Amino acid sequence: MVELEGFTTAQVERLTRIGAQTLHFWDRSGFLSPSVVQAHGTGSRRIYSFRDLVALRVAAQLRDAGISLQSLRKVVTVLHAMHGLDQPLEERFLVTNGHDVFEKQGDELMSVLRQPGQGAWAFIVDIHAVVTELQREIQQWQSA
Structure with a gap:
């Protein structure tokens, strides 16, 4: 078998x-x-x-978060067209406000649902990076 x-x-x-x-x-x-x-x-x-x-x-x-199935289909279609991805939902960093879905591109958010390609203002805090940096600084501080 x-x-x-x-x-x-x-x-x-x-x-x-x-x-x-x-x-x-x-x-x-x-x-x-x-x-x-x-x-x-x-x-x-x-x-x-x-x-x-x-x-x-x-x-x-x-x-x-409030995104309809029809809207999710559009998100997948737009991301596939923009990047040629087979599985865009598992390959991109996505953010939503419940009305639109945004793709994180570097330090910017780009709409992929309501106005594909249009930037959105946001301040994103990368918690993982903050934790990693704090751990490194504490380790350096303790070993000094």
């Missing part, structure tokens, strides 16, 4: 908190389909990759 690398629908439900019906709808509609094994008829298994899980969780978080 060949072991498949990836995650079943039941595992994806637990890890992403997205219901099976939503996963199946997103697959059938072509929004987010499993990349390891796609369903072929009733009762067939879908197998998702880790990258699929990331894209699904990002989509779920954007939905929870």
